Amino acid sequence: MKKNDLYNQQVEKQSQLAKCSLCSAKRFSICGKMDETQVKKVDSFKRTKNYKDKQPIFFQGDPVKSYFNVRSGNVKIYRLLDDGRMHIMGFLYPGDFMGLSSDQDTYLNSAEAIGNAEICSFAISEFDDLNKNSPEITKELLKRNFQEIEFMQKQSIIIGKLHAKDRLMEFFKNISAQRKKIGLPDNPISLPMNRQDIADYLALTIETVSRGITELKNDQKIKMIDKNKLYIN
Amino acid sequence: MKKNDLYNQQVEKQSQLAKCSLCSAKRFSICGKMDETQVKKVDSFKRTKNYKDKQPIFFQGDPVKSYFNVRSGNVKIYRLLDDGRMHIMGFLYPGDFMGLSSDQDTYLNSAEAIGNAEICSFAISEFDDLNKNSPEITKELLKRNFQEIEFMQKQSIIIGKLHAKDRLMEFFKNISAQRKKIGLPDNPISLPMNRQDIADYLALTIETVSRGITELKNDQKIKMIDKNKLYIN
DNA sequence: CGCCATTTTGAAGGTTTTCAATGTCAGTGG
DNA sequence: CCACTGACATTGAAAACCTTCAAAATGGCG
CATH class of the missing domain: 2.60.120.10 (Jelly Rolls)
Structure with missing residues (x-):
């Protein structure tokens, strides 16, 4: 061959x-x-x-x-x-x-x-x-547009009004909801992105993200399975 | 009568x-x-x-x-x-x-x-x-949707990444651009909303807004004409 | 095992918030 | 006309939260 x-x-x-x-x-x-x-x-x-x-x-x-x-x-x-x-x-x-x-x-x-x-x-x-x-496709795209507006509005509230720990919790909950939507177990969740990405997403520094996760563990709000996998309590 | x-x-x-x-x-x-x-x-x-x-x-x-x-x-x-x-x-x-x-x-x-x-x-x-x-109306509404997404994305960057004074400057510039769009002079600008509204919009407190405006005045970045009217330098 | 990237932890410094007081201004009544 | 009032805005000082800079720990991979 x-x-x-x-x-x-x-x-x-x-x-x-x-x-x-x-x-x-x-x-x-x-x-x-x-x-x-x-x-x-x-x-x-x-x-x-x-x-x-x-x-x-x-x-x-x-x-x-x-x-x-x-x-x-x-x-x-x-x-x-x-x-x-x-x-x-x-x-x-x-x-x-x-x-x-x-x-x-x-x-x-x-x-x-x-x-x-x-x-x-x-x-x-x-x-x-x-x-x-296709009106079906058009409708679906329009719906996704609205969802994106709604998503960005929520995100600006999270970034603007919540403390580091609360931003992290909202982030974890959103991942959980997303997983449910695509048929994955909603708890525990995995974090495909690294800490720096989480920081750049939540408008924090990597250190604050790390400390926040540590505190959420201590508060029993979450339980880390490994670095990128956790239970939400 | x-x-x-x-x-x-x-x-x-x-x-x-x-x-x-x-x-x-x-x-x-x-x-x-x-x-x-x-x-x-x-x-x-x-x-x-x-x-x-x-x-x-x-x-x-x-x-x-x-x-x-x-x-x-x-x-x-x-x-x-x-x-x-x-x-x-x-x-x-x-x-x-x-x-x-x-x-x-x-x-x-x-x-x-x-x-x-x-x-x-x-x-x-x-x-x-x-x-x-009317395809024209549909197209215009879709365009406005995209603009809203883009606007919210910019806003989340402003809230997440800028210091108080910079958020205020961006806010003033946005008002200026908006005024231009609807045929009003883009400088000076008027602020129809009060300080608390500006704070709730930029994710700050009213005190930080007030201090920020005072400092922008001192830095000669803006010049207040009255409480709700200012030049952008 | 050792290396390198990533993450966590520590301590100091900076920015914003909080709480409190003062200042400003327009409207109202003496 | 001027003092009074109440809403809004500014200023001050202390505290809270996050960042910055630095160092240590962890973990994956050759």
Whole structure:
């Protein structure tokens, strides 16, 4: 067997595995609102890629060419400030859709994988065609927009009005709720992101996050199983 | 002339003044995207009401029955927290649309007038009919949704990452930009809201707001004309 | 096992909040 | 006209919380 054949065989295998019919995130994603014909169409023009930890998906300032769907793994959406600091807007989970949240022609935020992640991408034009002819998809996207506004409003309250420990508890509870939504046990929870990411998300320093977690342990509010896994009491 | 005639005459006068053709906020509002037929329709089913300072427009938890459009004056959108504190999500200016930002059937935030304000309200069903048959309106509403997401993202960075003085400067600059957008001079600016509102918006206390303004004056970053009017240098 | 990245802990310093008092200003009544 | 009132804003001092800088501990991986 020639080297090329082996490569083609692997690509073929990869493409088989990437099929929408085998997608475990389908139920929670925008694709779950599509009929069979539409899914077939998506299957034909989508591109599925495996990302490794910290691998960029898009950068703020890049021209918007694609929408993305998280198939597995996690993603962080963040913005780099002029002084080099990072603010993390949110963490994405399987089924989450990204790239739509702008009326600009460039991305306002950057996105990168946390751990291994499978991400589907859709060329804007092709996805928009699909959207244009499907009230179900349009409705779902609009709903997700509203949810994002609501989410950002809650987040600004958490950041603006809560102390470090309370921000952490809200964060853990949100992860718990998110897990429930995608069919995972809501307790214990795992933290795919590191402490620095939690800090950049909750507008704290890594030290304050660490101390907060230690105190929540002492207060019996949580119980750490390991560094990235915990029970919420 | 009977008392009733006088009343009817006043109502008639009021209704004449409220006509969309005389609306100074039309250019900046969703109505600016409508054709003549659509505006005529809106004119027929809209209701225009004058609100006084601190008068509520809707409460969080109320069933969503109407959308609103700010015709003149200002509005604050806020949420009361369990412990009684207030977080102000944003201030609205003439041309701003409200009520759409939820996939819930109840309002998530409350709204009340700051000073005198004229607000148009539209019954959901009637406005949705209009929206359904107009891609222009749908597109504009979607655009405003994206802008709201972008706005909330910026706001969470301001609250999370900036010191009191910088939050205040960003706040003043935003007001300046908003004024420019609706055709008012962008410098000096006026502050329709009081210090407590600024504090509840920027996630500070009233004392910190006051001290911050005093320091910005000393730093020559701003120049106060009076308590609610200032130059940005 | 040892290395390096990540996390935790410690101590000092900085910013904002809290509590308290004073100042300002517009409206009201003597 | 001026003192009084009440709402709003400013200032002061102490305390709380978080950050910063520094060091130690942990943990994954070659």
